Amino acid sequence: MHIAKLHPHFAAEVTGLTLTTNLPDAVIEALKDALEEYAVIVIRDQQALTDDVQIEFCKRFGALQRSITVHREDTARRLKRDELSDISNVDEKGERMSADDKRRLLQKPARLWHSDNSFRSPPGLYTFLAAKIVPPEGGNTEFADMRAAYDALDDRMRRRIAGLQVRHSLGWSREQAGAPPLSESEKANIPESVQPLVRFHPKSGRTSLYLSSHGRDVLGMSDPEGRALLAELTAFATRPEFVYSHKWREGDLVIWDNRDTMHRATPFPEDRYRRDMRRTSVEDDQVAIAG
Numbered sequence: 001m002h003i004a005k006l007h008p009h010f011a012a013e014v015t016g017l018t019l020t021t022n023l024p025d026a027v028i029e030a031l032k033d034a035l036e037e038y039a040v041i042v043i044r045d046q047q048a049l050t051d052d053v054q055i056e057f058c059k060r061f062g063a064l065q066r067s068i069t070v071h072r073e074d075t076a077r078r079l080k081r082d083e084l085s086d087i088s089n090v091d092e093k094g095e096r097m098s099a100d101d102k103r104r105l106l107q108k109p110a111r112l113w114h115s116d117n118s119f120r121s122p123p124g125l126y127t128f129l130a131a132k133i134v135p136p137e138g139g140n141t142e143f144a145d146m147r148a149a150y151d152a153l154d155d156r157m158r159r160r161i162a163g164l165q166v167r168h169s170l171g172w173s174r175e176q177a178g179a180p181p182l183s184e185s186e187k188a189n190i191p192e193s194v195q196p197l198v199r200f201h202p203k204s205g206r207t208s209l210y211l212s213s214h215g216r217d218v219l220g221m222s223d224p225e226g227r228a229l230l231a232e233l234t235a236f237a238t239r240p241e242f243v244y245s246h247k248w249r250e251g252d253l254v255i256w257d258n259r260d261t262m263h264r265a266t267p268f269p270e271d272r273y274r275r276d277m278r279r280t281s282v283e284d285d286q287v288a289i290a291g
């Protein structure tokens, strides 16, 4: 296994590794260490990875989260296992969905900078995204390093945000992205969450900004004040020097730490090309707040 850094602050490429269901513990620990250091790791050449192996591999990193798509009765599901989220523009027959297909519209919030599942409690820890079919142009995923962004904040801002808490809501990000609103089942099953704005990681000793487009308001602030603060921090934290833009190759499995990064999808010609990507995630049962 070989690890090579991809960006001055974070992100690394892993080669020489084939993912199976019986990897030695030492390999899993090495990958966890790489995630601690780089926050985003790109494991290349996993064309043979099946959905079942992806799920079993993912379990080695924590408790799996069920996909929120299980709470939509009004859309068909191509992937039948509850642990898989379908990040694709293809239907059950493998054909491109039309532009007005609700399943495509529901992916619109992914174009906004976010941390996966920040609206859930517990929130997302690691996301695993496997690329089966990628378009030949466009469709990069951009990642922003929330630790480097925190490190670059001035003392005045660090003091201002210390101890603040943010309410996160999937309905809010859907609204901001112009996506369909929550269904009745989603409303009943996906409550809002409250998360710290600043997080401390005991193992690495680093601190990160915990931002996400799901973040709706800051507790104890008026809506305009809280939203202006979140917008200012997001603009700062996603400046080009903090961003790694990942150009996907078929067979990539990218794993990222949602505590330390935000990400967003970028457009590609969806009516010309197919994209098939499959996501699993594990939950974060230890949300640490910077003191």
Ligand SMILES: [Fe+2]
Residues within 6 Å of the ligand: 110, 114, 115, 116, 263
């Ligand atoms: Fe995402």
